[in-house]
Amino acid sequence: MKNNMASLLGLCAVLVLVTINTVTGASYEFKVGDTRGWREPDANDTAMYNQWAAKNRFRVGDSLFFKYKEDSVLVVDKWGYYHCNTTNPISAFNNRKTVIKLDKPGLFYFISGAPDHCRNGQRIAINVLSLHPTPQLPSSIAVPPQPYPTDSPSPSPLPSFSVSLSVTLIPVSMALITTTIAIFFWGSP
Ligand SMILES: *[C@@H]1O[C@H](CO)[C@@H](O)[C@H](O)[C@H]1NC(C)=O
Numbered sequence: 001m002k003n004n005m006a007s008l009l010g011l012c013a014v015l016v017l018v019t020i021n022t023v024t025g026a027s028y029e030f031k032v033g034d035t036r037g038w039r040e041p042d043a044n045d046t047a048m049y050n051q052w053a054a055k056n057r058f059r060v061g062d063s064l065f066f067k068y069k070e071d072s073v074l075v076v077d078k079w080g081y082y083h084c085n086t087t088n089p090i091s092a093f094n095n096r097k098t099v100i101k102l103d104k105p106g107l108f109y110f111i112s113g114a115p116d117h118c119r120n121g122q123r124i125a126i127n128v129l130s131l132h133p134t135p136q137l138p139s140s141i142a143v144p145p146q147p148y149p150t151d152s153p154s155p156s157p158l159p160s161f162s163v164s165l166s167v168t169l170i171p172v173s174m175a176l177i178t179t180t181i182a183i184f185f186w187g188s189p
């Protein structure tokens, strides 16, 4: 009886851990600018970072990888982003390979600290979505959110996969726990 209880609790704990792990989801590391990395855009391509951001979906837990040379990454507020003001960044990096974790939903702003680079388009605003599907969508289980359509032939990452996976796994885990408990109670003398 004691053994049964212990293994039941153990099984439940494992299931809960698996569920939590799945809900947290596989996080994705986005390489900013793809193959071009983090650099001053060409004069005819100043919107390249806006376009790059628009074709991706960012979720809490994902991270951004900035790869650059002779440049820097400044995390700034909205005002600093729009005015390209490098004076008081929230944080600053110049180690050529910077990974920044998107740890909360909302807007994140990044600019280059190199002279005139931000003004010439080396800045990016990222809208980070929360992990859970938005509650106002009643069909969210049947239709998981899709990434924005992209005109680029390169495969765009599909972070929404983890969300749809967890949506289907939660009921499965709950059913398993319920079944286990039922077996335990009905199966014991
Ligand atoms: C910008 O101009 C260069 C040549 O100077 C060209 O190779 C490149 O394709 C152009 N980019 C865009 C986005 O028009």
Ligand SMILES: *[C@@H]1O[C@H](CO)[C@@H](O)[C@H](O)[C@H]1NC(C)=O
Binding pocket: 083, 085, 086, 087, 088
């Ligand atoms: C940048 O912001 C600081 C305050 O954070 C301000 O003192 C400075 O004048 C601003 N610089 C420019 C060029 O707007």
